[in-house]
Amino acid sequence: MSTGVCLRLLQTAGSPSAASCRRWSLISGCRGMSSAGRGSMNVFNREMKRRQKNWAASLQEGNQYDYLRDEVGGRVADRVYDIARTFPLALDIGGGKSHIAEHLNKEFVERLFLTDISEKALKQTRQTEIPTQHVLADEEFLPFKENTFDLVVSSLSLHWINDLPGALRQIHQVLKPDGVFIGAMVGGETLYELRCSLQLGETEREGGFSPHVSPYTAVTDLGNLLGQAGFTMLTVDTDEVQVHYPGIIEVMTDLQGMGESNCAWNRRSMLNRDSILAAAAIYKEMYGSEDGSVPATFEILYMIGWKPHESQAKPAKRGSANVSFADLSQIGQPPNTTKS
Numbered sequence: 001m002s003t004g005v006c007l008r009l010l011q012t013a014g015s016p017s018a019a020s021c022r023r024w025s026l027i028s029g030c031r032g033m034s035s036a037g038r039g040s041m042n043v044f045n046r047e048m049k050r051r052q053k054n055w056a057a058s059l060q061e062g063n064q065y066d067y068l069r070d071e072v073g074g075r076v077a078d079r080v081y082d083i084a085r086t087f088p089l090a091l092d093i094g095g096g097k098s099h100i101a102e103h104l105n106k107e108f109v110e111r112l113f114l115t116d117i118s119e120k121a122l123k124q125t126r127q128t129e130i131p132t133q134h135v136l137a138d139e140e141f142l143p144f145k146e147n148t149f150d151l152v153v154s155s156l157s158l159h160w161i162n163d164l165p166g167a168l169r170q171i172h173q174v175l176k177p178d179g180v181f182i183g184a185m186v187g188g189e190t191l192y193e194l195r196c197s198l199q200l201g202e203t204e205r206e207g208g209f210s211p212h213v214s215p216y217t218a219v220t221d222l223g224n225l226l227g228q229a230g231f232t233m234l235t236v237d238t239d240e241v242q243v244h245y246p247g248i249i250e251v252m253t254d255l256q257g258m259g260e261s262n263c264a265w266n267r268r269s270m271l272n273r274d275s276i277l278a279a280a281a282i283y284k285e286m287y288g289s290e291d292g293s294v295p296a297t298f299e300i301l302y303m304i305g306w307k308p309h310e311s312q313a314k315p316a317k318r319g320s321a322n323v324s325f326a327d328l329s330q331i332g333q334p335p336n337t338t339k340s
Contacts, residue, residue: 041162046117046138048263049160053096053118056259062124065257066097071241072184072300073099073155079182079304080108080153087151091115091174093183094139094157098126106130109151115139116157118259140167144174154183160263164217168229178309181231187238187299188218193287194251194296198271201279206272219301231305233312239300244293248280251296 056062077100080087088110092100095114112130115137116122122134137143139154139161152171161167171181217225223236245251255261283294306312 043264044160044162045263046140046160046162049259050117052261052263053116053259054120056257057097057118057120057124059257062257065254066099068241068243068258068298069096069099069156070102074103075239075300075302076100076153076155076182076184077103079302080104080151083180086110089113089149090151090153091144091149093142093152093154093171095125095153095155096121096157097124098128098132100153100155101128101130101132102126104128104130113144113149115142121259142170142174146173147176148174150176150179152179152181152183154181154185156184156186158183158185159217165225165228168225168231172230172305172307175307177307178311179307181303181305181307183303185217185301185303187301189240189297189299191251191296191298193283193294194248197248197279197283197286198275200282201277202272202275204282205275205278217301219299222301222303226303226305229305230307232308233304233306235302235304237302239302241298241300243296243298244289245296246292247294248276248283251294 056065059065080100086108090109090112092098092112092114094116095101096116096118098114101109101112101114106129109130112128112132113135114122114125114132115135117136117138119136122136125132125134135143139157140163152175154171158164158167168181175181219236219238223234226234226236243254245254284292288294
């Protein structure tokens with residue numbers, strides 16, 4: 001896929017039946033966390049998410065839905081390569097089918113532990129040159145000792161965690177001093193086209209809309225959450241991956257195939273057929289391309305944080321500067337000369 005834009009080629013499906021339309025559940029929205037934190041939340045049904053990922057992993061042609069995870073996993077691996085060191089032991093949280101590890105080599109990561117909540121996804125892990133140990137574990141409860149790993153990575157799994165601050169603290173705990181965490185998760189602007197179309201379609205046909213929202217973390221809060229977990233030398237940046245589909249049904253089908261269906265406790269289990277048809281028309285009208293396809297935008301939040309160590313660079317003490325910022329304007333200017 002090209003940087004920032006990938007194209008999903010699918011054949012346009014016919015009009016959906018009433019029974020098929022009732023199976024769709026979606027992801028979108030924004031989970032805000034104040035800088036002070038709100039403690040643990042219980043927003044997601046983790047058992048439901050495990051079943052969804054197991055179902056997606058059991059699909060005969062499930063690899064066709066891995067394009068987004070493969071793309072983002074490659075971008076996380078690129079950030080690992082940017083660090084000029086070898087990591088003797090690494091941990092991949094929610095690694096699924098090795099979407100990150102398949103882009104790495106033994107020169108940078110010598111051994112890897114890969115965890116996932118889905119046992120079927122772990123059975124389909126792709127072979128890589130890195131010796132890998134598979135561990136069935138929930139991202140919210142890491143079964144590892146303190147100061148174990150030199151590197152922790154995660155791609156597109158942290159947005160389904162109820163207690164994200166607690167999960168980041170656990171990641172910090174299992175890292176060795178001077179270890180680094182590199183992660184990617186979806187942000188609040190993800191699937192805004194789909195979210196708006198469904199809201200307008202339901203309002204038009206039903207007189208109001210129900211929440212099809214799984215809350216996400218806002219990029220403005222991510223740095224604060226990493227800092228509160230104890231990480232230093234933070235880096236947070238955003239990127240967008242835009243995928244083009246024939247229509248709204250293909251968007252929802254692929255989300256389901258990715259295991260990314262809504263698992264919030266307050267989710268609505270069914271969508272009305274008329275509302276979906278209205279949303280499909282609105283989607284094409286508001287966001288459709290000239291070739292008849294519709295875009296789906298995924299906002300990806302990338303984060304890097306280090307566990308403190310005495311060898312790391314530290315800011316100078318307050319008041320220790322011997323140059324004033326006022327003198328910066330004089331740089332490059334000839335010195336003043338006076339005639340006697």
